[in-house]
Amino acid sequence: MSIFQLALLGGGVIAAFFAWGNWRAIGWIVALLIDHAVSVAYWDTGLPYAELVAGLCDASVCLVIYALARAEWEIKVLYRLFQGMVLVNMLYLAGNLDIAPKIDHVVYSSLLEVINVLILLSIGGFGRLERIENRDVVSVPARPSLYRTFVALRERRKKAPFWEV
C-alpha cells in the first residue's frame, strides 16, 4: 500500500467516525474505497487504458448515487464530485490518445486526490449533520447564507431518477 492509499483509508476512517450511526454515509465511504481499490488494482497490472477503467469505476459509483440518492446533498455535492473524477480520467485519457492536450501524470493524480478529500469531507460533514438532525427551521436566518445552503442540501432529493418519471 502506498502512502496515498493509506492516507485515503485513514481519511475514510475519520469520515466514518464523524458520520458514525449514519449508515448511508458510511456506505458511500465504502463505495469510494472500493472504487479506489479496483482502480489501483487494475493500474498495478500494467494493462493499457488504466485511466479508462478508473473512469468507469467512478462512473459506476455515479450511477449508484443517481439511483439511490435520497437527499439533495447526495445529488448536488457527492454526485458532482464523482462526476469530476470521471471528467479528470476522461481528460487524461483524451490526452494519452492525442485528442486533447496531454496532462502531466502528477497533475492528474493530484486532482484525483483533491477530489477524494472533498468527497470524504462532504460525506463526513453531511453525514454528521444528518445524524444530529438539527432541523430547527425557526432558527434559520431569513437572508441567504451558507447555513441556509447546508439546510437546503439536507432536504429530500427534488429530481427523481429517469426511470421513475
Next chain:
Amino acid sequence: MDFLSAIGIKLASSFLGAVMALVFQPPKNNADFWTRLGFSILAGILFSDPVRDWLKWPVTTENNMAAAGLTALLSWWLMGAVVRVVGAWKPKE
C-alpha cells in the same frame, strides 16, 4: 480479426461510451434513455472506423475500442441536442 469479434468489441465499447455520457447527461425518462442508448450504440458500431481514420490512429484493437467509445459518447450528446432542436421547432399545440 473476424467480423463477429470486431462487432462485439465495437458493441461493448459503444455501450461503455454511452454509460460515460449518461453520467454527465442523465436522460429525462425511460423513452429518452432507450432512444439515446440505441442511437449511441448504432453510431459507435457504424462510425467508429471513419472516426478512427479521421483521427489518424493506427488500426489496433485498442484504437478500435477507443474510437467506438468516443463515437458513442459524442452521439449521446448529439442525440440530446437533436431532440432539443426538434422540440424547439415543433409548432406549439
